Amino acid sequence: MDRIHTEPEDDIAVDPTTHITTVYGDDWQSETTSIGSSLYRGLEENGRRYQTLSNKEYLIPSDEKQFDCYEAGHLVALVMDSDQENPLFRSPVKDPKNILDLGTGLGNWAIDVADMFPTTTVRGVDLFPPPVTWMPPNCILEVDNIAEEWTWNEPQDLIHMRIMIGSFSDAEWKRVYKQCYDNITPGGWIEQLEASPYIECDDDSLPADSVLRSWGPSLSACGKRAGRPLETIDTMQDALRETGFVDIRQKEYKWPIGPWARDQKYKEAGTVNYQHWMSGMEGWAMWLLCKFGAPQPWSQEEVIVYVAKLRAELKNPRYHIYQRARRVWARKPLLEQGAQAETSESVTIKTEQ
Numbered sequence: 001m002d003r004i005h006t007e008p009e010d011d012i013a014v015d016p017t018t019h020i021t022t023v024y025g026d027d028w029q030s031e032t033t034s035i036g037s038s039l040y041r042g043l044e045e046n047g048r049r050y051q052t053l054s055n056k057e058y059l060i061p062s063d064e065k066q067f068d069c070y071e072a073g074h075l076v077a078l079v080m081d082s083d084q085e086n087p088l089f090r091s092p093v094k095d096p097k098n099i100l101d102l103g104t105g106l107g108n109w110a111i112d113v114a115d116m117f118p119t120t121t122v123r124g125v126d127l128f129p130p131p132v133t134w135m136p137p138n139c140i141l142e143v144d145n146i147a148e149e150w151t152w153n154e155p156q157d158l159i160h161m162r163i164m165i166g167s168f169s170d171a172e173w174k175r176v177y178k179q180c181y182d183n184i185t186p187g188g189w190i191e192q193l194e195a196s197p198y199i200e201c202d203d204d205s206l207p208a209d210s211v212l213r214s215w216g217p218s219l220s221a222c223g224k225r226a227g228r229p230l231e232t233i234d235t236m237q238d239a240l241r242e243t244g245f246v247d248i249r250q251k252e253y254k255w256p257i258g259p260w261a262r263d264q265k266y267k268e269a270g271t272v273n274y275q276h277w278m279s280g281m282e283g284w285a286m287w288l289l290c291k292f293g294a295p296q297p298w299s300q301e302e303v304i305v306y307v308a309k310l311r312a313e314l315k316n317p318r319y320h321i322y323q324r325a326r327r328v329w330a331r332k333p334l335l336e337q338g339a340q341a342e343t344s345e346s347v348t349i350k351t352e353q
Contacts, residue, residue: 015262
């Protein structure tokens with residue numbers, strides 16, 4: 001495949017472990033309540049709470065600190081596409097009946113889309129129950145492990161994923177994409193938005209010896225040792241093509257970190273993304289560094305000190321820093337028997353503005 005090399009947007013103008021043990025007995029209802037309570041309570045480790053549904057450890061916590069991070073990340077994505085008629089997704093779905101949001105987090109995206117399409121059933125799925133007190137009647141939030149065999153029967157018009165970096169091994173990603181393909185109606189769409197863990201700078205305002213420059217390489221190396229690659233932003237296009245999706249399109253972004261940009265949209269996005277990083281860094285780093293840090297696993301205290309240094313540098317308004325992000329959306333061929341012919345005509349990645 002001859003891929004068109006694309007560049008992102010123009011340079012931005014500067015201005016201890018605890019869980020509930022269930023013992024089987026005759027009172028099934030109380031046992032079910034205990035199981036549900038254990039899901040909400042989670043697994044506590046290094047001062048953070050993690051999900052207990054999956055049979056393997058998950059690198060991102062599921063606690064109040066991380067929920068604040070999810071909220072900010074949702075707002076960054078909305079601001080960066082605020083010039084679009086629909087800032088929630090780019091896939092050209094028409095009158096969708098079913099939409100599935102994988103890794104829904106707080107459920108913000110699923111709830112907003114359910115509000116936009118009141119006759120559509122929008123299902124958000126995650127490993128941990130989101131602390132939501134209200135949702136539209138057409139929105140369903142479920143606890144499930146999407147890396148295992150799916151139990152949903154409704155063909156989906158759109159399947160959405162966002163910031164799933166480090167969620168799966170390569171083999172698990174392959175399985176997830178295959179299950180997405182199998183569960184999307186012919187002609188339906190898949191869309192994924194991912195961000196890079198690397199902090200970047202175009203004008204050398206960030207010193208070469210800045211601790212912020214160590215963040216991306218350190219976490220990426222931990223992800224490789226953990227078998228959870230963090231380069232999803234650069235691999236998802238090929239993964240979608242190899243799965244069988246066609247008409248692949250993409251939009252590349254620079255998400256500012258901090259309110260240093262001149263343009264109002266970038267300034268607002270940078271302000272929110274600053275909060276995204278300030279609230280998220282400890283959770284993003286704790287499991288990776290405490291399990292797979294080099295030259296040996298870090299202690300909780302070492303991670304806290306490292307994050308404190310990162311936060312101190314993030315507060316410097318003279319650092320014109322950002323992270324790359326990319327949105328990719330692709331279509332399932334209309335007819336299975338015509339998939340091969342359609343694929344040969346539709347694999348070139350198109351870049352949207």
